Amino acid sequence: MAGPSLSPRLPDDADVVIRVRGLRNQFGDQVVHDNLDLDVRRGEIIGVVGGSGTGKSVLMRSIIGLQMPAAGHIEVLGTDAMNLGPDAAKDLRRRWGVLFQEGALFSSLTVAENIEVPMREFLDLPDELMDELAGFKVAMVGLPHDAGPKFPSQLSGGMKKRASLARALSLDPQLLFLDEPTAGLDPISAAAFDELIKVLKQTLGFTVFLITHDLDTLHAICDRVAVLADGKVLAVGTIAELLNFDHPWVREYFMGPRGRAATETVGRAAEGATLHMEER
């Protein structure tokens, strides 16, 4: 039923950074993914949506190697991500950054030390330079100038997300994974965070794999949206294309009251922070 333009598979010669083929994930008898395909183009922001329990996070964890799939093939940045030696895996991990849902900052380290962790782990740089790099990363993600020596427990939810983003960007990754970056943020912070990711993506030129429930985020920054349902990626396309896609969940999602509100707001509002109901 999906038109050719909504297929999760791109042509073989497309410039992709993530290629997933025939992915199968199961926990006991419960099959989360079955024969799932997905392609992510270089330089795009792809939004992954789906109902609760459709395995959005599991898909992300499979791609970044935290979850061993039962079957399938995953290629990230041109490397077979499923059969890597320890060195190759380390090399690959250096080229992506991950923002976990709860931030996952190391609670016993300060914000600045958190940002420096990947540098210390992978590289041998002078302390002074690492401090400077951590300093401008703090400024770049929009944290206040006194946030560096603070511990994660002293930060608000939005600041934790920003600090965690700064850590994810520590090594200038080519690929950024974001797991519900705006969940739990107030609408203004959420809009500001969307804007931040968009601006950073434009300047730093990375690819973004974004899991979200937030319709506003989808409208504001995503180039394409992948819909996860029935253990597969049902369709990938722009929101306008997906509006015509004939599937009950997709229709309910985009054409339900919240979906319509978000669509209308985007139609009306100028760029920048907009104030309307958050998804949750």
Added chain:
Amino acid sequence: MGAASFEETTGPGEIRRLMVRGRLTIANIKDVVAPLRAISPSGKALEIDLSGIERIDTSGAWLIHRLVSDWTAAGTPATVENASDDASRLIAEVAANDVPVAIRPPPANMALLRLNRIGGSVIHAANDIGSFLAFLGHTMIVLGQTIIGRRPLRWNALVHQCEAIGVNALGIVGVLLFLVGLVVAQQGAVQLRAFGAEVFVVNLIGRSTARELGVLLTAIMVAGRSSSAFAAQIGSMKLNEEIDAMSIIGMSAIEVLVIPRVLGMALMMLLLGFFGVTMAILGGGLFCWVSLSIPPVSFVQRLQEVTPMSDLVIGMVKAPVFGLIIAMMGCFQGTQVRGNAESVGTHTTKAVVQSIFLVIVLDAFFAVFFSALGYN
């Protein structure tokens, strides 16, 4: 391969030219950081030529930006030439974010810092004692209310705690006390043999284990097992805001979490203490039988003659008191957890150390108390 490098040439006119090559990315800049920083303004203008770079990221852009801004600050013009669009965009981005940012807390005067630390720990200790007394009082009140029936007793939780504290500890406490009984008998026998008084080993076992060792060692074992568990459980619940959720629903955390643990611990310490004494006597008896040829019947007979009932009673009076103090210390340290996972670890350690410490101090107090009462 591809690592960043640069060379300096003197361009036309009084200009220094810096030709940068290779990959100016965070993984490849290690070797150029120090030499680039070493180029200090010398009065001549500087031109940085970026035409030879293969790639650049924010770290590379930061290096270039720092060089330019250092020179400009020194009053010598520095310019970037032949930068690609990407490079100029990145350099502009890092320049926009070059604001003073605190990385570490400002360094303080060492003497003041030391004084501050001493003062802080005194206040902290006083605060700790105060909070513990408050916690003790609060728990006592809730316990009293539970006993007179103004508050419900959570039977399910109590039974579960009894299993975790008591039943699951039977194995380890039994083995430990059995071995201690054995060792006391063996060491005593070696000493008493010199006087030909080996039969007094029975006195030694009976009196030392029933009154002191049996209960004390059980308490130490239980403190290590359960006090730490209480602190960690309550501490992580606190981090997870479960304690807050309880108080919002209207459940008292003391009633739900602390009382079952405290009551369960007091009850189980009584039973475990008795079990421990029994196992120690068994261990000693086995040694007497095997090594000293005192048959079990004579052993039991002599044990009855030489060990006054008061020894066992004193031991069994102490056991629940130790249990109360162990459980309360564990729960108290759990409620003191603040902020992060490290705090759970600190307070778990404190729970074990302080409950064992208190148990031994209390034991000494009991020893003085009961001998003052005439029980020798």
